[in-house]
Amino acid sequence: MNKPKHSRGAVLIEFTIIFPLLLLMVLGITELGRALYQKNTLTKAVEVGARYMARFNAEGDIIDRSTCVVKATGTYPATWSARLGDAEQLVLDTAQPVLPGLVAADVSFGLDQGLAVSGDEECLVRVSADTGFNPILGPLTLPIINVTFDLTQVRIHAKSEEQYIGE
Numbered sequence: 001m002n003k004p005k006h007s008r009g010a011v012l013i014e015f016t017i018i019f020p021l022l023l024l025m026v027l028g029i030t031e032l033g034r035a036l037y038q039k040n041t042l043t044k045a046v047e048v049g050a051r052y053m054a055r056f057n058a059e060g061d062i063i064d065r066s067t068c069v070v071k072a073t074g075t076y077p078a079t080w081s082a083r084l085g086d087a088e089q090l091v092l093d094t095a096q097p098v099l100p101g102l103v104a105a106d107v108s109f110g111l112d113q114g115l116a117v118s119g120d121e122e123c124l125v126r127v128s129a130d131t132g133f134n135p136i137l138g139p140l141t142l143p144i145i146n147v148t149f150d151l152t153q154v155r156i157h158a159k160s161e162e163q164y165i166g167e
Helices: 010-054 076-092
Strands: 107-115 121-132 140-142 147-149 155-163
Touching (some): 010 076, 010 107, 010 121, 076 121
Antiparallel strands (some): 107 121
């Protein structure tokens, strides 16, 4: 069965109209998946750092649990600082970076009093990280509607807190 002459090439024209939209949708879904992956990876790294610091204890109790302050006597401050460096390396994983562009300045550690799950005031180790999203593509401009999507401006944030145990 032959098609009428006036409808020849219609499929090609329809494809050229729809293809950029389909391509944009596929790239968008891919970038969304990458963003979720990077967020999950950063969250896991921050949790590992918090868990490490929450269970740290060197030659006795290094934290004054009534004030949640590192004890100022003996070698405690130096030991705590060294352990913070170890935890930072766990979060950053410098041998094989957790996320491209994640640097030590993006990660912060804190030790504060707060409400634990039990409802009691306890010492809590808090770790947070904030870094930029690394998309596959740079800024994407749609010339027809003059809109630019700059995914490099998206920030990924993760935080975790653990009750200080000091085992």
